[in-house]
Amino acid sequence: MNDKTLDVLAIGNAIVDVIADSDDAFLDACGVAKGSMRLIDLEEAERLYGAMGPGRELSGGSAANTVAGLAALGLKAAFIGQLADDQLGQIFTHDIRSLGVRFDTPARSGIGATARCLVLVTPDAQRTMNTFLGAAQVLGPEAVDPGRIAEAKILYLEGYLWDPGEPRAAMMKAMNAARDSGTRVAFTLSDSFVVDRHHADLQRLLDEGRIDILFANEAEVTRLAGTATFDAAVDAIAPKVSTLVATRSEHGAVACRDGGRASVPAEPIETLVDTTGAGDLFAAGFLAGEARGLNLEQSLKLGAICAAEVIQHYGARPEKDLKLLAGDLLS
Amino acid sequence: MNDKTLDVLAIGNAIVDVIADSDDAFLDACGVAKGSMRLIDLEEAERLYGAMGPGRELSGGSAANTVAGLAALGLKAAFIGQLADDQLGQIFTHDIRSLGVRFDTPARSGIGATARCLVLVTPDAQRTMNTFLGAAQVLGPEAVDPGRIAEAKILYLEGYLWDPGEPRAAMMKAMNAARDSGTRVAFTLSDSFVVDRHHADLQRLLDEGRIDILFANEAEVTRLAGTATFDAAVDAIAPKVSTLVATRSEHGAVACRDGGRASVPAEPIETLVDTTGAGDLFAAGFLAGEARGLNLEQSLKLGAICAAEVIQHYGARPEKDLKLLAGDLLS
Secondary structure, three states, X not given: OOOOOEEEEEEOOOEEEEEEEOOHHHHHHHXXXXXXXXXXXXXXXXXXXHHOOOOEEEEEOHHHHHHHHHHHOOOOEEEEOOOEOOXXXXXXXXXXXXOOOEEOOOOXXXXXXXXXXXXXXXXXXXXXXEEEOHHHHHOOHHHOOHHHHHOEEEEEEEHHHHOOHHHHHHHHHHHHHHHHOOOEEEEEOOOHHHHHXXXXXXXXXXXXXXXXXXXXXXXXXXXXXXXXXXHHHHHHHHHHOOEEEEEOHHHOEEEEEOOEEEEEOOOOOOOOOOOOOHHHHHHHHHHHHHHOOOOHHHHHHHHHHHHHHHOOOOOOOOOOOHHHHHHHHHO | OOOOXXXXXXXXXXXXXXXXXXXXXXXXXXXXXOOOEEEOOHHXXXXXXXXXXXXXXXXXXXHHHHHHHHHHOOOOEEEEOOOEOOHHHHHXXXXXXXXXXXXXXXXXXXXXXXXXXXEEEOOOOOEEEEEEOHHHHHOOHHHOOHHHHXXXXXXXEEHHHHOOHHHHHHHHHHHHHHHHHOOEEEEEOOOHHHHHHOHHHHHHHHHOOOOOEEEEEHHHHHHHHOOOOHHHHHHHHHHHOOEXXXXXXXXXXXXXXXXXXXXXXXXXXXXXXXXXXXXXXHHHHHHHHHHOOOOHHHHHHHHHXXXXXXXXXXXXXXXXXXXXXXXXXXX
């Protein structure tokens, strides 16, 4: 695979986050569950935006945050995602390119506005996400160039995008191209609702061996396995996928491969500010380790380091020098 | 003046800040002086934006930051400023209204984009501002309702807006309305370039007694007075205006009124992050004190408290509870 000039190519939602401080009373009044992600339409987006406090706008999107982390770690990354031809689209494009990520999916007009996620951060640093997908959900197969997929060591797919039809077709096309070109496929389940709505699809993808690396948090992996406990879920899913990475927030993470198993505790932090992006940056660290040929435990450690950085400030992309934080692991 | 239902009405640039980490080498390469503010055209804005790192978008604008601070202190504030009919304009409108500030200047189309300020923050927490004024500079007299001016105890004018012609006419109209209705006029010099370009105008405004409260930092007051030292400048300007407030960053601030003089040191801080908005929030604290009838020293102290809060995080608007920080001063 000496022809792989890219470490990771990711396909995901191209989203600008609008981050506001909030409190439990506001979440209750809006009827949203703390810590959850829900999809909202334009009308609800405008209603909620009108009611919430002042925002900080920061580029986001789950897989986009992951490639931002990969670039910050010094890896070569590319991103595919759909923007509208508007100011938020310009902001997203600027931010991701300025990190050195290759991004050239053309913005389209006539498909609504660029996606935004209204992120309500409570004093306990939990984030509650209200996502208006807009343009992001019409990413189609035409945006996927099999030649570009072939350039990447790893194709990383955002589970959120399995929900709408066009992006699902785009990701199927990308998975086929990956299989044809010896590119490993990584998939993040993204959210319990993805597991619930697409359980059969996900089982089929696993059964057909289409996923090489599966990322899941505790809620997602137990939902996928249909078990009561995290450990039982990991035991049930691990045999079905080459590499399983299961994260548990402050309780660390485990990875399973070929009957082997590694685990790491969460990295110590000084101040928990905003958990947005924790899973995305964990994936960045782990994928960086995989692309550089580290062992399971080292890759998990790198994931934990990146996640710890991003939860200590607002926003879902790294602010500190991740290469420095990674130290010997990536030197 | 029992009919004054507003504490402060401000007229200023309606701007969204785009804040990015930077370093001295980048500033040198761009040929911009650290700590300065310069006006740039659309072409330069696009060139600089393309070269700089990822941004955080936060509503800004000097006088708008001041009214945001006033609202956070619990005062009744209103704002007049010109936006374009675009997404950045929607962001500015949302943010200022969500703070409880009255803002109803209609956005206009066909006047270019909403203003933005590309703020480069160096590791020493200095901010270097590159402002594309766009729609903000076509604020015209029609946006000023004399009835609204009459409702305010204090009219606060942003010196930056003295530069373009239409807003200058709008501010003259507002000053006339203020004089007719017993509303005090506060004016901030904003930047040395304003003093240099409009020295004669400013002298005339002072000579005619049109300014009741003048805000200036060290560079501005010495430029206005044409003296070598801060103290000499304060001595020269103080007799020309009812109230002079002169700020000196980490060296505190002084205020002069009726031959009397008060001063405060800067408030202690933990970590200096981004000095953007320091002057704006100092003005907010001082004006809050004036509107509530505090003495000079108390108003200065409140200014110093608000400035200290805003320089300890990114962005030019308060994040912590200013009322709590103000403590007994505003109770």
